Amino acid sequence: MSAQLVGISLSPARGEAYYIPVGHVGWEQVEQLPIQQVIDRLKSPLADANLAKLAHNGKFDMMVLAECGITVNNLTFDTMVAAHLLGEKSLGLKSLAFSKLNIEMTPISELIGSGAKQISMSQVEVSKVADYACADADITGQLAELLSAELHQQGLWQLFSEVEMPLVPVLLLMERNGIALDTELLRKMSHQLGEQLIKLESEIFSYAGHQFNINSPQQLGSVLFDELKLPPGRKGKSKYSTEASVLEELRGVHPIIELILEYRQLTKLKSTYIDALPSLINPKTGRVHTSFNQTRTATGRLSSSEPNLQNIPIRGELGRQIRRAFIAPHGSCLLAGDYSQIDLRALAHLSQDPGLLSAFQQDEDIHAATAAQLSGVDTSKVTPDMRRLAKTVNFGVIYGMSEYGLEQATELSREEAAQFIAAYFEKYPKVKQYLESTKEQARETGYVQTMLGRRRFIPEINSSNRQVREAAERMAINMPVQGTSADIIKVAMINLCREMAKRQLKSKMLLQVHDELVFEIPEGELETMRQLVPEVMSTALKLSVPLKVDTKMGNNWGEME
DNA sequence: GCAGTCACG
């Protein structure tokens, strides 16, 4: 949102392209058209919904153009999105041109340099940029032809044209909407945390007998395991691990451990969120604008970056407090709709296991139902501990958990963990069958897929290295489940956006956090949106089990009910 | 630029 437009390249046909310079600076540049004249002339064809557009990473171009007052309608083909769907790992235009078309394009560094000497594209002379930018536009067109054929061949066209491409303008809108922050609250928290950290630090130093950098795992390891002679968790060959799970085991052995765990937690939250977020507020809008990345994950999920708004803390009092800094402006409030157990519902649908299906069809508490099944008691007799254990197992299953994994995650012994897993598969036999057939499909075809046919290629599935192979099997098990959930929420986002536009609602979709959508709602639309959001989310796709959606609302993201 | 760590679903 803060990029400056330097020029626009367009290619109307193969081998033909034009460059319109508008933002080049410097003494020897050629004369450029006034930017407003260019905008006025391009505005209508770019907005014309009857004219198809193709681009590489079109969301970026659309963002820059939108900041100039230009709306782009009917982006029908994005070569970056297409390449990602086809399982390409290297998604840059230059690299795709080479791997798919055998064309070696000029690297951008040839124009702007690299490292400290790097200059802005605006400082490069027009004639050089014209050649470079025209090649970009032309090659994008050629790539689109090729990738389009591949998408059709692989059976991915429908997913591409009906889900991934329509999602692009939705994500653009969300990014441009941004979210408001209570900077005053964050400032107070930063101050208070700073004082608390100074105290913690001096206590840690007094136990250590000297000052050191607590943030350096190397220095911390040597203080704990060399100087204080605490037993190192048998991790490293040469180095010590100081990660939280190792330190947890040492709680009670030495008072310094607790202080370090607390210090770690507080510094993490302070540096990553409390201090960083206010600096990312866009001065023009007064809000933070994340990027939602559509081509970063192996499962079909989105990711969020700069800042990542999909990992804002929620656990613990301090985490809650940070969420309270995400606010709705006066006269509006935040509404969140979240899918209840979407991954397990996806598993029920994919496996068609009768036990799982019926539990969801009866709208049972799935973890309690699993606990009841495993112990043979009635659901009403399930204790919180039993439910917690069943929850761990339920999640473990969709991650391809081992006995060892369950042992680590619980209080169970290895034998008990093994018994538990065996009992689980006895109660849910089609889950076991499904997991086996998924691995089998991966071995036979080299890929696994989601409900909508999204694929993940897993070449390591036939590796002779057991560790590599087993890691591949876990990916194979998890992707269809996680990816089906991603399919569902993407369709919901598109449908909601359409419905909101159709009804000319002023409410804004702000965030997606994998199973949750967050909206900013003006007071007058509360009733409408509170009904519309769960309705559209729960009917996004038809599964063998109902999709349950809970909604919450509040003035900030931390206190919603 | 990598490794270690840790925040989220």
Place this chain on the structure above:
DNA sequence: ACGTACGTGACTGCG
């Protein structure tokens, strides 16, 4: 005997 749950992104230290 070994090493172990899936998927992300940001910050810090360090070479």
